[in-house]
Amino acid sequence: MLLSLEPRGQHSRLMLWCSPLLAAALTLACGSLLFIALGHDPLLTLHTLLIAPISDGYGVSELLVKALPILLCALGLAVAYQARIWNIGAEGQLLLGALAGSAAAVHLIDWQSRWALVLVLGTGTLAGALWAGLTAWLRTRFNANEILTSIMLNYIALNLLLFCVHGPLKDPAGFNFPESAMFGEASRLPLLTAEGRVHAGVYFALLALVAVWVLLQKSFIGFQIKVLGLDKRAAAFVGFRHKRLVWLALLISGGLAGLAGVCEVSGPIGQLVPQVSPGYGYAAITVAFLGRLNPIGILFASLLMALLYLGGESAQMSMNLPPAITQLFQGMMLFFLLACDVLILYRPRLNLRWARRAPATHVQAGAL
């Protein structure tokens, strides 16, 4: 091997900060090459992808609206992933939160009191938590792999939602479209600005951000979750309750995803539709890892992911770039970010072996 990686032995502080910058530079360079090869002006394309979407107030508000559900889901996932519980079910937990919240909102459609909103949000959060609780129960009771169960529950959640939106929750006055009735004003999240669609869900996201940060960085529960994830034997040795921690991590994870779902339907959408989520729950998995399971890192990563969503859309519209190209660009960015992280733990070394190979005679087998 010409280039080899040597373990550093411990984290490099410098690389912890430099690796995202290096990844950004590599992405921009390779992205430019890609766009040149396709016959587009690289600077213009990059501008359309990364700068144009947030060049005005409306763009910024759209960025926040998109980032919000990703952030909430990813924060929850970070808690589960710290315990090495691979919850892939944020999408399903989000959909079920949206579904249950919508069911509550449709029943409370005539309420004028603000308590309606509280009930709707509470129902959604609880539903998401319970949906994740199914995974926790299967894991702790039957030792079923949570990756498989949570993925399968995603499809069940999606089909439940489709069933309800085509059946029990369909708006009777909706010309047979698969949509619920528009929620009552009392169960809608208030907008924060006159322009744009930013809604009060931002406060929940900030609150969740602080709460998860305290949980993971400051609390003893978070410490137990971390130990469970790093070293199950050590956790058992000091008597941390394995099952209880699995339940807790999954309930938090599911609750936050459910909150993300119910914020979508009672915020920007205002009713239950089949396409509540364009895959926020899946994007959140990437975001959680991009942010290195650190709440602050996740905040930035979710903004970046939302920007890539928006940029992809605007490049399709204004430059006629096929969606595959923008996805390729997104993939490239994620690849470089994760690849550069290797440098945090490893030091690259050029091996010029031919230059210093000893002139010793290699004894052939059986020569002696």
Place this chain on the structure above:
Amino acid sequence: MPNPIPIPTPMPRLQLHGISKRYPGCLANDGIDLCIQPGEIHALLGENGAGKSTLMKIIYGVTHADSGDMHWQGQRVSLRNPAQARSLGIGMVFQHFSLFETLTVAQNIALAMGATAGAPQALAPKIREVAQRYGLVLEPQRLVHSLSIGERQRVEIVRCLMQDIRLLILDEPTSVLTPQEADELFVTLRRLASEGCSILFISHKLAEVRALCHSATVLRGGRVAGHCRPAECSDQQLAQLMVGDAAQWLVDYPKASGGATFLTVSGLSWANPDPFGCSLHDIDLQVRSGEVVGIAGVAGNGQDELLALLSGEQRLPRQDASRIAFADQAVADLPPDARRRLGQAFVPAERLGHAAVPELSLADNALLTAFQQGLVSHGLIQRAKVVALAETIIQRFAVKAAGAQAPARSLSGGNLQKFILGREILQQPRLLVAAHPTWGVDVGAAATIHRALITLRDAGAAILVISEDLDELLHISDRLAALCGGRLSAQQPTASTTLSEVGAWMAGQFDRPHSPAPALA
């Protein structure tokens, strides 16, 4: 007695010149010279981390030296892999065996030999013949999982002897053997040497090196600290070569008799759900406050199972709760944290991955078991107190570490063990259970750990030490017992036992006055 010392010849079997090997952050071997004559039993002595393993891996072709030359029977060689080393006639018995448990002895040997094994039916008689020639009892058709550790080691040795062997490397071969088994091994090795095979014997047990080896090379900190004839050196001189300053090492601790019984284990039996694991049968044990009780035994005779039951990682159902008691309080059904609240502290056998989380800092690892000592308030970690505790441990127990934030895995074995022991001792336990407290630890750290245990004993704590190192147990424990096949011998005052008596217990020869004799079939 050792064989006559081979006369230096112009063409030694193996000669190393200036072997150096650098790993990230450490110079494992620094200009090492070594010369082994045909028929010589040569000891490679040194503390853990002195560079013994690296050097033998270089000789066996597992790793490659950065610089230096190796001459094999006068010819310069550079080994690329173990297969090439084997083709030269170099064989190696590792400390951890690489055997398939579900295969027979013959199948394992055939696998290791590859194409040279020949027809399977011809192999078994050949194994029998080789084993007999060197006084090793081995049945080729037995399945490996049914063999004891000592027998498994014989499989590894016979595997090496099946080829035309000229240099046999043994890495701490006696660490898994009873004293009697070790003596049998020495007979085999002497016979091999008398036939002209060179032996490189890696060890840190001075007595056996003196009994077996013609010459010794002592490594310290990656360099050769000296060459000597072990038969002509005292323990003190050898230890001095190994650690530099051995004055504090050979201390004799006065034996204590203890006060009231704190830990009582009575009639403890436990059926292991693992078919290859060891079950416990009717174990009786008392540890008094202010005494050290040592439990000897070869690994795999129920130590892990007993430790898990004592720590609370394995709990008994409520009706059996009184099988283990702390000063009359039944605890066998309590989880580890509840037992810690009752005054237990625990040092498990594995430092990384059991006693400490490798990735976490020393501060976090201090919190790991000391969290009931006022380090958590309202569910939040009192970070300043945690760091202060870690720093106290580092300072009080002379732990060499970059600080409280250094990850546990960055410490050497001895330093991490001092930290773990310090963490438990500073919680002022009434009972400390320590498994293999100085396993793989250098002589200096072992002395510190022993002193700390004795100080804790003198402060009135009950201490139970489970170890494979008989010398250590004789050194620090006030009463001794041995585990064999999941049964525990009666406990005898150390002062009134002998090495051979404990050796017999380790082999399962002990009377059990407390249990009825098994009915005759």
